[in-house]
Amino acid sequence: MELELRHLRAIRAIADTGSLTKAAASLGLAQPALSTQLKRIERALGGPLFVRDRTGARPTPLGELVLDRARVLLPAVRELQEEAVRFANAWAHIQRFRIGGTHGPLLGGLIDRLATAHPSAPVSTYTSWSVQELSTMVVEGRLDYALIGVCGQSPPPVADQLTWQPIGTDPVFVMLVEDHPLAGEVELKLSALASESWTDVPGDGCFGDCFAAACARAGFTPVSVFETDTASCVHLVQVGRAVGLCRATFPPTPGVVIRPLAGAPLSWRHMIGWHPGAPAADTAPAVAGHARAAHADAVRRSEPYATWLRSHARCSAAFGTATVGPAAP
Structure with missing residues (x-):
């Protein structure tokens, strides 16, 4: 390390x-x-x-x-x-959208909406597993916005220098191969997966530590955790080599089912951030609105997530798009 x-x-x-x-x-x-x-x-x-x-x-x-x-x-x-x-803001004056994001469908949805709403404005992207890297690039003026996710209630990076607003919060679900013995369950206890190997995408936040802590509370230590790219994670699940951690908005995938964890022990909060002194601050409310709409679309497209929200009325206020609201700079 x-x-x-x-x-x-x-x-x-x-x-x-x-x-x-x-x-x-x-x-x-x-x-x-x-x-x-x-x-x-x-x-x-x-x-x-x-x-x-x-x-x-x-x-x-x-x-x-x-x-x-x-x-x-x-x-x-x-x-x-x-x-x-x-230095960067001294010359940055044209309308543009330079967006950094972690890998996932939410970034694509935001790009599509911005390109539709502002057809003459250039849109460029940069993706990274590291939310710290993306946030630093915004601070340095190399990106206008960072679309990231943070674990649970953890604060976003460099919160003292960037303005952050929430987009939505999702529970973390589990990916299983479709013929897994537990694939027919409506909801899974984390302890029921104690003997499984796991796969997840890398990151520099506290998610790995929080997952380990959740497993400890459930009475076990993970056998192994394969950190790799999304495609490899899906492959490991499809061949039955591991079960995977994923956002509840994970899109339908051949050979894979996603199931919620009982009690929602892990959650993922989507945030968008920008520098308050940069030109991007002027268009930030509209960009945040497009990001929220993209997240709402992803929630609607995930039938397992929509079903879970309907059956967990007490949780609905804490997940999906219900969390959207103003955030302190």
């Missing part, structure tokens, strides 16, 4: 608050997810960064070394990003 800026932010938050619980709350993460992340960071750096006891968390000598570097690097990176935005 390579050390990233988000890891330095997590280390600094633990040191500043003196507690993993308080640090997790300030970062918008679940405490087990932050604890798992810290263990990975410590393995990568070669030793413990904090001494943890009843009084809280105190940096070790190695932790002090890392903190000293983090307190120099993090402000320097932020200053660089702000200067890049000012």
Whole structure:
């Protein structure tokens, strides 16, 4: 694992608050997810960064070394990003739509709607598994908008520099080969899949940690998790090699069925972000509206999801397009 800026932010938050619980709350993460992340960071750096006891968390000598570097690097990176935005915005004046997005049908739906509504405006795209990369490109003025997803209630990246608005929230479903013994079930308990291998697309958020925590609550540790591209994930499910994690809006696929998890232990929140000082801010409300419409279309096209929403009236207010509303900058 390579050390990233988000890891330095997590280390600094633990040191500043003196507690993993308080640090997790300030970062918008679940405490087990932050604890798992810290263990990975410590393995990568070669030793413990904090001494943890009843009084809280105190940096070790190695932790002090890392903190000293983090307190120099993090402000320097932020200053660089702000200067890049000012430079990029000095010449960015024509109407255009430079959109970055993670892989999935929502990006295609947004592009289609923008191209229809603004036929003379150039539309370009950039896709990445990394929401941090996409957000940084918006901060630096290389993209106008980032269409991303974040796990559960986790905050989007660089929330102190970009304006983010929610598009919709989906429960995470499971993909099964159509002749799987559990394929006929209406809803699956996560514990019923304890003996399965899993497949999922990569990412740099906390989803992997939250999935591991959900499995632990269900009483098991995943046998294995294959992180690969969407096509390979689908193939592994089709041949019965693994079961896959997917958004509830996952489109119909030959040989594959999708089923909800009981209690919806995992969720995925779609967000769109832009820089408040960039020209893109002027057209941001319209772009966000097109993204919400694209998400609503995806929800309607997924019969398993629509069925789940109808049968879970209490959950409907938290999922689908019902979550759409204003977000604080």
